[in-house]
Amino acid sequence: MLSNKTEHKKGVIALIILALVFASMGLFARYLATNFLLFQQVYLRMFAALVIGFFALRRQLDLKKLPKIPLRDWIIILVRGISYSLFGIILFTQAIVITKYSNVSFIGSLPMTGILGFLLLREHFTLKKAGFIFLAFLGAVMIAVTDFSNMFSWGRGEILTLISTVFFGISYIGRRWQTKFLNNSEMTVLNFVVAFFVVFIVSIFKGDGLPVTGWTTGLLLAVIGAGCFNIANVFLTNYGFEKVEAVLASNILTLESFFAVILGFLFYQELPLLKELAGGIIIIAGVIGMNELEKRESKR
DSSP states (O other), X not given: OXXXXXXXXXXXXXXXXXXXXXXXXXXXXXXXXXXXOHHHHHHHHHHHHHHHHHHHSGGGOOGGGGGGOOHHHHHHHHHHHHIIIIIIIHHHHHHHHHSOXXXXXXXXXXXXXXXXXXXXXXXXXOHHHHHHHHHHHHHHHHHHOSOGGXXXXXXXXXXXXXXHHHHHHHHHHGGGGSOSSSOHHHHHHHHHHHHHHHHHHHHHHHTOOOOOSOOOHHHHHHHHHHHHHHHHHHHHHHHHHHHSOHHHHHHHHTHHHHHHHHHHHHHHOOOXXXXXXXXXXXXXXXXHHHHHHHHHHHHO
């Protein structure tokens, strides 16, 4: 029992760090968008993550397992990798380009992972859990939305954002469907094998061409940095969702909005508004409340 509590606590910490990593990814995407097309930027980041992850995690990788991986695991790896890269990242980034950021932030704050946890993983639903999910969502909305008058004026960008949140959620909770044959490091590296090749192939068929010119030291460092953060992103997702229920994980990940405010202050000297600070407090209250509720239920 003590061991389970410790592992659960480690999972919670991993998801908190993951929320911080999520908030940081926009820094790389914003910089790389000035020199690369959308699909080019994404597959470069996936390739960097694949190479860095292979060497960083090589001690936990057993290549002899490859021919023995169960078909079920291969299918889930393919579904998760495609959901994460081709539909999650690509659609969300495209939505940011064509619609208002406040609308994208609002829809991105929807607790899709928690909802999928109830629907697909059949996690125990209670009104208290729903209340804590709504509380964290309310806090995220207070931080993310600047123009409440247009929140429900939906166009193509808003629909793309909603679709992307579904695919991100599928990629996250898919960890709970995988067997114990592969460890988290092996799942992480295989995710980027799938993600890179899928996005690269689509990019070539689109006629994007190869980004062989215009490289600078800054761009190279940004791609490497994005690769490191993507490795952390997927590894922490695998680890966190292995240890923690999807509903609680969904609440913890809303901390991304609060961390984004902090990073905005540190990197861009953007002073947080009072409503943003209040939103952060509400998110933290929702996360703590859900965590305590999960602890009580696990004791029964």
